[in-house]
Amino acid sequence: MSDVTVRxxxxxxxxxxxxxxxxxxxxxxxxxxxxxxxxCAVWRPPEGESVVVTTDSLxxxxxxxxxxxxxxxxxxxxxxxxLSDLASMGAAPGIAVITLALTGRERIMDLIFFYRGLGAxxxxxxxxxxxxxxxxxPNATAFHVAALGSTxxxxxxxxxxxxxxxxxxxxxxxxxxxxxxxxxRSGPGDHRRATATGPLLIDQHLAPQPRLALGEILLxxxxxxxxxxxxxxxxxxxxxLVASGVxxxxxxxxxxxxxxxxxxxxxxWLKLATRGGEDYELLFTAPPGVFRHIQAAADEIGATVTxxxxxxxxxxxxxxxxxxxxxxxxxxxxxxxxxxxxxxx
Amino acid sequence: MSDVTVRxxxxxxxxxxxxxxxxxxxxxxxxxxxxxxxxCAVWRPPEGESVVVTTDSLxxxxxxxxxxxxxxxxxxxxxxxxLSDLASMGAAPGIAVITLALTGRERIMDLIFFYRGLGAxxxxxxxxxxxxxxxxxPNATAFHVAALGSTxxxxxxxxxxxxxxxxxxxxxxxxxxxxxxxxxRSGPGDHRRATATGPLLIDQHLAPQPRLALGEILLxxxxxxxxxxxxxxxxxxxxxLVASGVxxxxxxxxxxxxxxxxxxxxxxWLKLATRGGEDYELLFTAPPGVFRHIQAAADEIGATVTxxxxxxxxxxxxxxxxxxxxxxxxxxxxxxxxxxxxxxx
Numbered sequence: 001m002s003d004v005t006v007r008x009x010x011x012x013x014x015x016x017x018x019x020x021x022x023x024x025x026x027x028x029x030x031x032x033x034x035x036x037x038x039x040c041a042v043w044r045p046p047e048g049e050s051v052v053v054t055t056d057s058l059x060x061x062x063x064x065x066x067x068x069x070x071x072x073x074x075x076x077x078x079x080x081x082x083l084s085d086l087a088s089m090g091a092a093p094g095i096a097v098i099t100l101a102l103t104g105r106e107r108i109m110d111l112i113f114f115y116r117g118l119g120a121x122x123x124x125x126x127x128x129x130x131x132x133x134x135x136x137x138p139n140a141t142a143f144h145v146a147a148l149g150s151t152x153x154x155x156x157x158x159x160x161x162x163x164x165x166x167x168x169x170x171x172x173x174x175x176x177x178x179x180x181x182x183x184x185r186s187g188p189g190d191h192r193r194a195t196a197t198g199p200l201l202i203d204q205h206l207a208p209q210p211r212l213a214l215g216e217i218l219l220x221x222x223x224x225x226x227x228x229x230x231x232x233x234x235x236x237x238x239x240x241l242v243a244s245g246v247x248x249x250x251x252x253x254x255x256x257x258x259x260x261x262x263x264x265x266x267x268x269w270l271k272l273a274t275r276g277g278e279d280y281e282l283l284f285t286a287p288p289g290v291f292r293h294i295q296a297a298a299d300e301i302g303a304t305v306t307x308x309x310x311x312x313x314x315x316x317x318x319x320x321x322x323x324x325x326x327x328x329x330x331x332x333x334x335x336x337x338x339x340x341x342x343x344x345x
Numbered sequence: 346m347s348d349v350t351v352r353x354x355x356x357x358x359x360x361x362x363x364x365x366x367x368x369x370x371x372x373x374x375x376x377x378x379x380x381x382x383x384x385c386a387v388w389r390p391p392e393g394e395s396v397v398v399t400t401d402s403l404x405x406x407x408x409x410x411x412x413x414x415x416x417x418x419x420x421x422x423x424x425x426x427x428l429s430d431l432a433s434m435g436a437a438p439g440i441a442v443i444t445l446a447l448t449g450r451e452r453i454m455d456l457i458f459f460y461r462g463l464g465a466x467x468x469x470x471x472x473x474x475x476x477x478x479x480x481x482x483p484n485a486t487a488f489h490v491a492a493l494g495s496t497x498x499x500x501x502x503x504x505x506x507x508x509x510x511x512x513x514x515x516x517x518x519x520x521x522x523x524x525x526x527x528x529x530r531s532g533p534g535d536h537r538r539a540t541a542t543g544p545l546l547i548d549q550h551l552a553p554q555p556r557l558a559l560g561e562i563l564l565x566x567x568x569x570x571x572x573x574x575x576x577x578x579x580x581x582x583x584x585x586l587v588a589s590g591v592x593x594x595x596x597x598x599x600x601x602x603x604x605x606x607x608x609x610x611x612x613x614w615l616k617l618a619t620r621g622g623e624d625y626e627l628l629f630t631a632p633p634g635v636f637r638h639i640q641a642a643a644d645e646i647g648a649t650v651t652x653x654x655x656x657x658x659x660x661x662x663x664x665x666x667x668x669x670x671x672x673x674x675x676x677x678x679x680x681x682x683x684x685x686x687x688x689x690x
């Protein structure tokens with residue numbers, strides 16, 4: 001069994017095996033009127049709420065390498081990056097549909113572990129898996145997810161609400177995922193793998209956690225703008241500035257960076273934290289009074305949020321970085337282009 | 346401009362060009378609270394209705410070949426196969442999100458034509474294009490769509506409602522798409538290309554029409570079960586029989602097959618019509634009285650529906666075909682496996 005491939009078992013055997021791999025709680029629920037098995041899934045969002053939709057993909061050789069990750073973590077990450085988008089809107093997760101684009105050479109056991117990882121996160125996050133599609137893909141395995149959520153009370157967080165005087169803040173720490181990716185890239189002989197913290201950084205890259213509870217707090221307390229950090233702090237913050245028609249000052253000494261990132265990357269840690277990408281933390285803005293409430297509420301759920309700068313006047317969306325010595329410089333928006341991205345894990 | 350590739354123009358130039366290619370009516374509407382540009386799209390389905398979700402993909406070398414189709418027809422088909430799933434549920438189309446998985450070698454002009462074809466169908470069908478995602482794909486271009494619709498008055502058509510005594514019927518004619526594919530496969534020298542009808546068959550394959558208005562009629566008039574024909578009549582009908590716990594008798598002489606299919610494929614036309622796939626017509630069941638109402642309503646919108654058999658007792662979901670001479674045989678359910686599918690256009 002352990003070496004049976006998709007081509008050997010066929011599509012219908014695969015579907016049955018994958019359904020089996022999901023926890024029962026994520027396959028059915030009162031809001032899921034029709035789940036896996038008909039032409040479409042049918043889902044009833046909470047009364048009076050709008051539907052929040054996002055789609056995100058993981059492609060072999062571009063977004064993951066099977067020799068760098070486990071299939072279980074890959075399943076987790078495939079759903080996590082979509083739920084992270086819902087979190088950034090303050091949306092409540094509802095259902096997800098999964099498209100598996102398969103070469104046919106994948107081992108059934110690997111895909112079962114993929115579904116176990118995906119299913120475990122779906123269960124924790126309260127997301128139902130409503131079906132999807134299996135298609136043949138000639139050369140590379142890929143996973144495409146569409147995730148649907150609902151606006152809580154009809155409200156949502158956008159990129160466009162940042163106002164001068166607002167605090168700029170981030171959740172968690174930045175740069176750990178990029179640091180983990182660097183360690184993966186440098187190969188199995190990298191000395192950092194043998195340390196206590198190296199594997200933790202790699203895990204941050206391979207199995208990010210969507211910040212759903214924090215997104216709910218941001219919405220409830222009245223954050224003015226939010227997004228999730230997938231393409232690096234400076235590139236992503238620039239998108240908020242453009243959408244909101246404002247400028248910003250970021251205090252680099254205030255950016256939360258894990259000690260392990262600083263220790264393992266003594267010269268590059270700041271670059272990893274500001275340009276690295278795939279943090280899947282939340283970047284948000286809020287009036288100072290609101291920010292203090294957010295901080296208190298985050299503290300209660302064991303999440304951390306850190307003030308890293310201020311929204312300023314200026315429609316040219318200038319991003320000014322202040323370094324540890326107080327020197328100011330203008331930062332290039334440097335929006336991330338996926339056609340110049342090296343393979344990642 | 347005409348030879349500029351995705352890699353040359355980059356992701357952000359591409360997004361701007363593609364947005365431009367869409368008609369304004371499909372980019373904004375009162376129900377689309379947040380469209381292209383934020384982390385997620387936000388859509389408000391009609392009050393009291395549930396959300397119908399489907400996802401379908403077209404992968405180069407598996408579902409299309411760029412030397413067989415035009416990019417405009419490819420854009421049309423990519424959306425059409427998703428809308429066809431909504432039609433089969435009787436759902437009203439709402440929004441679609443598109444993931445472009447690109448090698449970077451695609452020409453911008455080709456993708457603009459893809460979006461024009463997709464946008465034209467979206468406009469006709471009343472679907473909003475709410476955004477999506479662009480990801481790098483190492484070897485093959487692929488398109489993944491998630492389409493959302495709403496249940497009309499909270500009602501929907503399922504596969505599971507067929508009852509003994511119901512009429513089995515299909516819309517349009519069957520086999521034309523498979524016939525067009527056969528002509529494409531046999532190459533540019535195929536004599537049927539030079540006929541009046543050969544190119545029409547090819548068009549049926551490359552640019553199928555989703556039967557949205559007919560799906561609405563089926564729901565309103567009370568069809569008992571429905572699905573769209575993507576994998577061939579016999580394979581798809583078997584899915585209704587399994588879901589409904591019934592058996593069926595199909596009168597092969599009654600199956601509507603275009604004269605061109607019979608003429609160009611004198612020995613294979615019935616196989617194309619029953620096993621060919623990609624018809625994207627609707628297959629449905631209905632009590633005889635309801636069927637007559639459906640037929641009258643379909644007639645008013647210029648659609649045809651044809652009775653091809655009857656649902657019978659029997660939980661073993663036997664499918665009995667009666668040939669033109671009255672001889673009966675049991676048909677293998679022969680569900681279609683995507684890992685044994687040759688490349689199509």
